[in-house]
Structures are given as structure tokens and as C-alpha cells.
Amino acid sequence: MRKEQRETILSETGKFLVDIAKLVFGGVILAGIMKYESVNSALLYGIGGAAVAACFISGLILLTLSKR
Numbered sequence: 001m002r003k004e005q006r007e008t009i010l011s012e013t014g015k016f017l018v019d020i021a022k023l024v025f026g027g028v029i030l031a032g033i034m035k036y037e038s039v040n041s042a043l044l045y046g047i048g049g050a051a052v053a054a055c056f057i058s059g060l061i062l063l064t065l066s067k068r
Contacts, residue, residue, distance in 0.1 A: 010066035017059030021052045028052070 028048030032041060 007066045010062045014059045014062030014064075014066060017055045017062065021055035021059060024048060024055065025052045 025048070028044060031039065031044055031048075
């Protein structure tokens with residue numbers, strides 16, 4: 001794979017993961033506002049926060065690797 005292709009793939013994948021993190025964050029906030037009775041708030045925020053952190057950190061790592 002050429003260097004330019006590798007950089008493009010890493011950059012676009014990084015941007016995608018950062019966008020996913022933003023969407024999950026928004027979904028967690030909206031689900032928390034709705035306050036359904038069957039949803040455990042601690043579990044919602046815990047899993048949502050872990051998913052946001054994992055996607056965001058992975059995206060930043062890929063964006064950093066694409067710049068090298």
C-alpha cells in the first residue's frame with residue numbers, strides 16, 4: 001500500500017471514530033434525559049462513557065498516526 005493511501009485511510013477512519021464518539025455522547029445524553037423507568041442510569045452512563053472514550057481515543061490515535 002502506498003504511503004498516501006495509508007495516510008488517507010488512517011485519517012478518514014480516525015475522523016469516523018471521532019464522529020461516532022460524538023453521536024454516542026449525544027445518544028447517551030438524550031437517553032438520560034428521557035428517563036425511562038427500565039434504564040439503569042449508572043449503567044447507561046458507564047457503558048456510554050466507556051464507548052465514547054474508546055472511540056475518541058482510538059480516533060485520535062489514528063489521526064496522529066496519519067500525520068507521521
